Amino acid sequence: MTPLTSLRIRLTTLLFLILLSCTSVMRAQESNSSFINYYQFPNYLIIKTSDGFLRLRSYSAGTIEVSFAADSNFIAPSDAVIAKALDAQVILRNSPDKMDVRMGDTYFSVNKVDFEIRISTGPSMGEEVVINGPFATGGAYGVNFRLDARDKVIGGGARAIDMNRRGKRLLLSNEANWGYEWGAERLNYSLPVFFVSKMYMVFFDSPQKAVADIGQSVKNRFRIESPKSSFNLYLITGASYSGLLSEYSRVTGTQPLPPLWALGYINGSERYHTQSDVTTATDSIQLAKFPLDGVLLDNAWYGKGSENLRMGSLTWDEENWPRHSLMVSNLKQKNINTVLITQPYFLTSEANYDDAAGQGFFATDSTGSPYVISDFWFGQASILDVFNKDATNWYMQKLKPLADEGIAGWWSDLGEPEAHPGDLTYQAGDSRSLHNIYGHTWAKALSEYYAKNYPKVRLFNLTRSGYAGSQRYSVFPRTGEVKSSWSGLRAQLPIMLTLSMSGIPYVHSDIGGFAENSRNEELLIRWAQLGVFSPIFRMYGDKNSPDLYQCSQETQKIMRELINLRYSLMPYIYTMAYQQATSGKPLVRPLMYVHDDHYLMDIYDMYYFGDNMLVAPILDPGATSRRVELPFGQWINYYTGEVYSGGRSLEIPAPLNTIPVFVKAGSFIPTVKPQTSLPMINTENMTITYFHDNEVASAEGELYLDDGSNPRALKDNNYQLFTFKAQNKEKELSIDISHNNGVYLYRPGRREIELIVKNLSERPTTVRVDGKNTDFRYITKTREVQVKFTMGTEPVNVKIK
Numbered sequence: 001m002t003p004l005t006s007l008r009i010r011l012t013t014l015l016f017l018i019l020l021s022c023t024s025v026m027r028a029q030e031s032n033s034s035f036i037n038y039y040q041f042p043n044y045l046i047i048k049t050s051d052g053f054l055r056l057r058s059y060s061a062g063t064i065e066v067s068f069a070a071d072s073n074f075i076a077p078s079d080a081v082i083a084k085a086l087d088a089q090v091i092l093r094n095s096p097d098k099m100d101v102r103m104g105d106t107y108f109s110v111n112k113v114d115f116e117i118r119i120s121t122g123p124s125m126g127e128e129v130v131i132n133g134p135f136a137t138g139g140a141y142g143v144n145f146r147l148d149a150r151d152k153v154i155g156g157g158a159r160a161i162d163m164n165r166r167g168k169r170l171l172l173s174n175e176a177n178w179g180y181e182w183g184a185e186r187l188n189y190s191l192p193v194f195f196v197s198k199m200y201m202v203f204f205d206s207p208q209k210a211v212a213d214i215g216q217s218v219k220n221r222f223r224i225e226s227p228k229s230s231f232n233l234y235l236i237t238g239a240s241y242s243g244l245l246s247e248y249s250r251v252t253g254t255q256p257l258p259p260l261w262a263l264g265y266i267n268g269s270e271r272y273h274t275q276s277d278v279t280t281a282t283d284s285i286q287l288a289k290f291p292l293d294g295v296l297l298d299n300a301w302y303g304k305g306s307e308n309l310r311m312g313s314l315t316w317d318e319e320n321w322p323r324h325s326l327m328v329s330n331l332k333q334k335n336i337n338t339v340l341i342t343q344p345y346f347l348t349s350e351a352n353y354d355d356a357a358g359q360g361f362f363a364t365d366s367t368g369s370p371y372v373i374s375d376f377w378f379g380q381a382s383i384l385d386v387f388n389k390d391a392t393n394w395y396m397q398k399l400k401p402l403a404d405e406g407i408a409g410w411w412s413d414l415g416e417p418e419a420h421p422g423d424l425t426y427q428a429g430d431s432r433s434l435h436n437i438y439g440h441t442w443a444k445a446l447s448e449y450y451a452k453n454y455p456k457v458r459l460f461n462l463t464r465s466g467y468a469g470s471q472r473y474s475v476f477p478r479t480g481e482v483k484s485s486w487s488g489l490r491a492q493l494p495i496m497l498t499l500s501m502s503g504i505p506y507v508h509s510d511i512g513g514f515a516e517n518s519r520n521e522e523l524l525i526r527w528a529q530l531g532v533f534s535p536i537f538r539m540y541g542d543k544n545s546p547d548l549y550q551c552s553q554e555t556q557k558i559m560r561e562l563i564n565l566r567y568s569l570m571p572y573i574y575t576m577a578y579q580q581a582t583s584g585k586p587l588v589r590p591l592m593y594v595h596d597d598h599y600l601m602d603i604y605d606m607y608y609f610g611d612n613m614l615v616a617p618i619l620d621p622g623a624t625s626r627r628v629e630l631p632f633g634q635w636i637n638y639y640t641g642e643v644y645s646g647g648r649s650l651e652i653p654a655p656l657n658t659i660p661v662f663v664k665a666g667s668f669i670p671t672v673k674p675q676t677s678l679p680m681i682n683t684e685n686m687t688i689t690y691f692h693d694n695e696v697a698s699a700e701g702e703l704y705l706d707d708g709s710n711p712r713a714l715k716d717n718n719y720q721l722f723t724f725k726a727q728n729k730e731k732e733l734s735i736d737i738s739h740n741n742g743v744y745l746y747r748p749g750r751r752e753i754e755l756i757v758k759n760l761s762e763r764p765t766t767v768r769v770d771g772k773n774t775d776f777r778y779i780t781k782t783r784e785v786q787v788k789f790t791m792g793t794e795p796v797n798v799k800i801k
Contacts, residue, residue, distance in 0.1 A: 142225025
């Protein structure tokens with residue numbers, strides 16, 4: 001997207017905000033809605049108010065659906081929601097001033113005089129959620145939540161601002177923002193999902209554009225509203241932030257396991273214009289001994305830039321890619337997976353245009369003709385109606401020859417949608433009503449097509465936008481066209497952590513930044529250090545960005561070590577993917593997710609990577625150390641082995657080749673020897689490192705392994721799940737390792753395991769494996785024990801005394 005297009009979009013957005021905010025001062029003085037009557041049904045309750053009708057249904061003990069309709073015609077949930085309302089009997093205790101309501105295990109009260117709905121929440125149910133109106137005012141329809149002075153609110157999707165959004169008025173609209181940096185409030189992946197520090201979560205199911213006013217217009221009020229006269233809202237209460245997110249994952253779903261290769265190093269550049277460019281780059285990267293698992297091809301695979309754009313052709317430019325099938329095949333033989341960019345826009349000059357237009361596959365104007373977007377930055381174009389199944393089936397048939405050729409993944413770009421006039425119409429409704437769910441619906445169509453036509457393939461869909469629930473469709477969102485700057489790097493932390501806390505687990509950035517790349521190698525290294533401990537490690541930049549083999553020798557050495565570190569950690573990372581798929585745990589987690597401390601909502605420049613690793617990226621040029629707020633407990637520096645007591649702020653050294661990374665005492669970290677690509681990883685030989693501390697009496701961990709490609713691995717039990725347990729008592733450390741004996745393709749029958757125990761204060765007198773004395777190695781400098789053994793189907797016990 002060009003800066004000029006970005007300016008047009010921002011001006012349009014500004015007008016929308018002005019219309020919604022022009023009555024904000026007046027609203028601050030408006031009275032609450034009035035209670036009129038109630039209607040009790042077997043499994044739900046309807047309340048009639050002066051603004052319209054509310055319907056309350058229980059989805060679980062912790063989730064209530066609050067639906068509003070001005071005319072009592074309630075709408076169905078969007079595709080984001082997969083949970084179903086319970087058939088929970090409604091029991092009422094009614095009095096003139098109040099109703100106490102029970103629906104199954106859900107309890108709430110309704111004040112009739114000063115209309116409010118009150119629901120208890122928090123660790124001991126000591127907090128209270130207060131919901132009130134007005135539900136309709138000034139042409140907008142929404143709901144209010146009362147805020148106390150100490151309340152903090154995070155959410156609203158991708159925003160390059162502080163994670164605590166209190167005091168902000170946020171437009172809930174997916175918008176492209178080329179070259180953004182810190183301070184950008186409107187970005188590609190908006191989400192109407194919020195956590196409030198009283199310990200509750202709000203999902204305002206709003207595919208249309210909406211606004212969240214988080215105490216800006218009225219200090220003690222959090223209001224979400226949109227122009228639609230009916231909406232559904234899901235209120236989730238509970239005892240912990242992790243519990244809230246787990247319940248939200250039950251409501252909207254989790255992400256399927258990724259293809260293993262997608263967790264490795266994926267490379268790309270806007271500079272790749274020809275087949276020769278790609279083969280030269282990939283050969284040179286591997287020759288320089290960098291692991292590599294994927295390559296991205298931008299618009300040049302089908303066009304020649306401004307000379308011949310060809311957007312919508314969905315076919316190779318045969319002149320610049322004369323032997324593309326052989327190229328894709330050769331790359332695959334080297335375990336390099338090819339990913340192609342696609343867009344939902346079709347230039348009117350392309351051959352596919354007339355075919356699609358003739359069948360009614362584009363969004364239409366007021367006359368029913370294809371809507372032609374005249375100011376689209378690629379030229380006059382129409383946008384695919386992804387809400388029309390015939391249109392998406394036609395589109396998928398255009399992708400099929402490419403998939404059959406060996407294309408391993410898709411880069412679904414511009415899905416906000418980037419150019420989206422308010423007066424175009426889809427089969428399912430107008431663009432304003434469907435704006436935020438367009439990219440989600442596009443991803444759904446691709447996912448369903450792959451499930452039907454490529455049932456043995458795990459889908460990789462690199463997106464830039466989406467909606468709540470998009471995770472179910474194997475999306476791997478990039479954070480947009482961030483500027484290659486230190487400010488751009490800093491912006492990635494709140495974006496990544498907020499989306500991760502909103503059920504979107506694989507959000508990640510273009511390492512080094514995309515826009516205006518200045519080839520700053522210090523910035524590249526520091527960004528890559530963040531990338532190693534991110535869900536996806538992917539480098540991509542504009543025409544000025546370098547490939548790794550073009551960097552200085554010092555930078556190449558550091559980057560090689562970083563990528564090898566990620567590959568060695570792959571068993572740990574892949575286990576995180578398993579935890580996400582089965583229970584909704586995010587791969588990257590803000591401190592507040594783990595510790596349930598409201599104070600930690602303001603700390604987002606460090607985070608957990610999985611259960612056990614605490615990461616503190618370097619975000620400033622020239623920095624050789626940084627302050628780290630260590631949570632309570634014992635922590636071990638992953639690089640140096642130094643032990644720190646938590647509950648304090650420390651200055652930690654951070655030379656250019658490392659960042660502060662700590663492992664929680666009592667953690668198991670499985671690793672393997674890095675290889676040139678992930679399919680070459682050999683799990684016949686593994687290292688299990690236990691980070692010991694005498695203050696930890698017991699600990700547990702797990703490791704998930706499968707073939708890395710089977711979409712049905714979990715459903716068909718085609719996987720191996722290891723369980724680690726440690727018991728520390730009477731100067732003896734006992735470690736048990738077992739597994740489920742699961743079977744999958746190419747699973748080793750026996751494994752050679754090296755167990756390393758860190759932070760032992762002295763050399764053990766004996767080490768026993770299954771009761772037998774065994775040889776071991778003790779390294780005084782690092783205070784660690786190393787012992788090797790073979791593991792087959794039976795559990796193994798190691799005792800260190």
